[in-house]
Amino acid sequence: MGDQPIWITFIVTFVIMIVLLTSMAYTTWYERKVLARFQDRIGPTRTGPAGLLQPLADAVKLMGKEDLIPEAADRKVFYFAPMITFITAILAAAVIPWGGTIELFGQSVNLYPTDLNVGALFILATGSIGVYGIILGGWSSGNRYSLLGAIRSAAQVISYELILGFSLVGIFIITGTMSLKEIMFRQHETISFGPFEIANWFVLSQPLAFVLFVIAAVAETNRAPFDLPEAESELVAGFMTEYSAMRFALYFLGEYISMIIMSLFASTLFLGGTSGPGADTYWPLGIMWLVLKAIAFLFFYIWLRATLPRFRFDQLMGLAWKVLLPLAILNIALTAFFRLIGNGQVF
Amino acid sequence: MEFLGSNWIVVVFMVVATFIMGFAMAGISSVVGPSRPNKAKSAPYESGIPDIKPVRPQFTARFYVIGMLFVIFDLEAAFMYPWAVNFDVLGMGGFVHMMIFVSLLLLSYVYAWKKGALEWV
Structure with missing residues (x-):
């Protein structure tokens, strides 16, 4: 935690939460714009310059809608299920580091809400608790589509959570820590590669893990081509079918915030986080690099959605259990073996 | 701690x-x-046709199999994290132990695969 007073931590946390919610709104704008370009359209243009006020208009519209609760629904669970998804999605931001400790107005300020020694595990845990929001929401709606969507989603998320978890073990072996801050600063060091000094990003030493992580991250956030839980053509809107107004918006917020968190998480673990030219001298540059990496990652998400058709459910499960799981375990064994050789601990 | x-x-x-x-x-x-519920609005969404019978949480047993497999492998992951963090300390001995543990699990994984637990019928 460093030596900063607790109120500064709270301010930093609050600012990060507000930034996250705002950036979530603009992620929807970004997605619509980029998707439109892929489809040879121009996207939203009417509300504000370049449609920049569109997310605000959407929020206002959603607030004015009727908050409908179906007769067959289990009211209490129906009320609270979206909150679980929303809270856990934001909660993951608690361990994402935006830099080290800086001096601001004569105070030392940590550019991260908290530095848990189980940071990476914490993000995985919030992801798994988020499934409760989906499955309780689907179950309590009293609707067939919702129930099917919820169960599919649960099966998908737990399967890909394994891959997500296993793909990180290689990094833990290399760094010997689960604290995201330490993992990130390890990547600020450089290694010599022939005549060049290159950054020690873990995507270089863990390329297979990175690929596995990206696939699992897309599936974990229920995004295309793995958006089976809300497959419109067969399940209407999946677990969200009976939700309306702001409760629907909470699910929506949760999904987009998870996307942003996953982008930040991937950037922190594999792409060096705030590492980049000038980042060690000026901390705003570090934040800029992290944001740029996350935006590139979000672009990749949208690119996938624009390009790939949806998987069939058996293909989805087959991919996770028959292809990715053996690969993930192979990656762990290989990483461990090379680490042993590197340490000179063989025989 | x-x-x-x-x-x-x-x-x-x-x-x-x-x-x-x-x-x-x-x-x-x-x-x-607004809040103007009516009979049609608060009926479960069923693409316009009236719902015949109430929904029961009934689904294919495949999901249970996936759930059980998940518990097994998630436990494996839970054992792997502390091992990975202390990898340099445990060294060769830890590596061999973990590989034995993983190969035992892989054995059951191959068995589950051969039994068809990973096929989605």
């Missing part, structure tokens, strides 16, 4: 703050938005 140390206060703070935020947002919409 601090469990409820100062690091976790921030997490509690975030839970409370997001809870208030979510509650406020859902609250605003139920205050501002």
